[in-house]
Amino acid sequence: xxxxxxxxxxxxxxxxxxxxxxxxxxxxxxxxxxxxxxxxxxxxxxxxxxxxxxxxxxxxxxxxxxxxxxxxxxxxxxxxxxxxxxxxxxxxxxxxxxxxxxxxxxxxxxxxxxxxxxxxxxxxxxxxxxxxxxxxxxxxxxxxxxxxxxxxxxxxxxxxxxxxxxxxxxxxxxxxxxxxxxxxx
Amino acid sequence: xxxxxxxxxxxxxxxxxxxxxxxxxxxxxxxxxxxxxxxxxxxxxxxxxxxxxxxxxxxxxxxxxxxxxxxxxxxxxxxxxxxxxxxxxxxxxxxxxxxxxxxxxxxxxxxxxxxxxxxxxxxxxxxxxxxxxxxxxxxxxxxxxxxxxxxxxxxxxxxxxxxxxxxxxxxxxxxxxxxxxxxxx
DNA sequence: GTCTATACCCGGATAGAC
DNA sequence: GTCTATCCGGGTATAGAC
Numbered sequence: 001x002x003x004x005x006x007x008x009x010x011x012x013x014x015x016x017x018x019x020x021x022x023x024x025x026x027x028x029x030x031x032x033x034x035x036x037x038x039x040x041x042x043x044x045x046x047x048x049x050x051x052x053x054x055x056x057x058x059x060x061x062x063x064x065x066x067x068x069x070x071x072x073x074x075x076x077x078x079x080x081x082x083x084x085x086x087x088x089x090x091x092x093x094x095x096x097x098x099x100x101x102x103x104x105x106x107x108x109x110x111x112x113x114x115x116x117x118x119x120x121x122x123x124x125x126x127x128x129x130x131x132x133x134x135x136x137x138x139x140x141x142x143x144x145x146x147x148x149x150x151x152x153x154x155x156x157x158x159x160x161x162x163x164x165x166x167x168x169x170x171x172x173x174x175x176x177x178x179x180x181x182x183x184x185x
Numbered sequence: 186x187x188x189x190x191x192x193x194x195x196x197x198x199x200x201x202x203x204x205x206x207x208x209x210x211x212x213x214x215x216x217x218x219x220x221x222x223x224x225x226x227x228x229x230x231x232x233x234x235x236x237x238x239x240x241x242x243x244x245x246x247x248x249x250x251x252x253x254x255x256x257x258x259x260x261x262x263x264x265x266x267x268x269x270x271x272x273x274x275x276x277x278x279x280x281x282x283x284x285x286x287x288x289x290x291x292x293x294x295x296x297x298x299x300x301x302x303x304x305x306x307x308x309x310x311x312x313x314x315x316x317x318x319x320x321x322x323x324x325x326x327x328x329x330x331x332x333x334x335x336x337x338x339x340x341x342x343x344x345x346x347x348x349x350x351x352x353x354x355x356x357x358x359x360x361x362x363x364x365x366x367x368x369x370x
Numbered sequence: 371g372t373c374t375a376t377a378c379c380c381g382g383a384t385a386g387a388c
Numbered sequence: 389g390t391c392t393a394t395c396c397g398g399g400t401a402t403a404g405a406c
Contacts, residue, residue: 025210026290028381042390044383102287105211136344137356143340144333144360151332152325159321171322175329178363189371213399227372229401
């Protein structure tokens with residue numbers, strides 16, 4: 001016997017997979033309903049809109065992300081510590097980060113109901129990594145290190161079937177740190 | 186007096202900018218027409234469809250990319266040489282690479298009229314970087330290095346107003362190579 | 371080459387029965 | 389909770405005058 005909360009969770013799971021694979025705009029309500037085995041109308045009993053499904057998926061990861069950002073000004077973490085955290089955030093979002101990063105049409109849809117835009121948060125991380133008064137080279141290194149974290153973590157998740165292996169995690173962190181540090185370790 | 190070839194070029198320029206900023210699906214024909222200063226119908230005198238505009242933009246970069254791929258099996262370039270080439274390809278595509286990488290809905294539209302999918306080409310580059318029988322760590326490093334090239338090159342283009350500065354180029358290449366090489370340089 | 375007008379379709383969303 | 393039926397808007401694309 002299926003409960004509403006149950007169905008809600010299934011919708012979120014299905015949507016996460018489809019959004020990650022085909023993008024948000026590339027996934028239609030009827031795609032989701034099809035996977036779910038119902039009609040589109042049934043979906044609207046559980047969620048008021050397509051954007052709300054996405055919001056439901058992103059709420060928790062973005063909150064975690066936000067806490068990290070808030071902490072930046074207080075604890076002034078090292079590059080190692082911050083990149084390490086970013087690996088975990090990326091892994092924890094199950095490929096949902098891609099949706100925000102990649103589909104420019106998505107941001108306006110959820111931006112309003114969030115304290116910070118993801119662009120602002122990304123900026124904050126870059127700024128923290130690059131330090132005050134960064135050189136162009138320093139900025140490029142920070143951007144590069146974060147790109148390594150995002151891409152390699154996603155690939156590692158795929159390779160390991162959804163969970164991040166400790167040795168992969170260590171490898172990614174080391175690689176990102178090498179990007180940050182021009183001198184040999 | 187405006188010629189057709191002229192207008193065609195303007196359409197391509199405008200579309201390149203809009204596609205890069207708002208994505209392909211996020212850009213409507215009337216967005217382009219608006220920038221152009223005409224109606225949507227006028228656009229269809231120059232291009233038979235929206236997908237053809239994209240194809241017009243991607244044809245040359247993808248051909249150049251394809252030549253690099255074809256050459257991989259012959260010249261077995263070093264990581265340095267290959268990553269260096271990838272920087273130039275990324276810069277030469279004026280942010281158009283993003284469109285392919287980021288919008289999953291785009292591929293089906295142009296895939297048919299191309300010899301190779303961009304996914305296949307990306308695979309080939311990764312394989313060439315990682316070498317035969319790569320370890321998981323080796324794969325992650327290759328993926329990371331390529332991610333650095335793509336992201337940092339885009340940022341460098343923005344910072345420098347559209348052209349890639351030699352010192353930025355050198356910085357990006359060095360960073361990507363550090364990702365590839367676990368030992369100190 | 372560009373216009374006005376319009377056809378067509380698809381995706382998101384709603385109404386109301388069951 | 390899920391259905392059938394339907395609406396509505398926006399986006400692509402076409403017809404035909406100028």
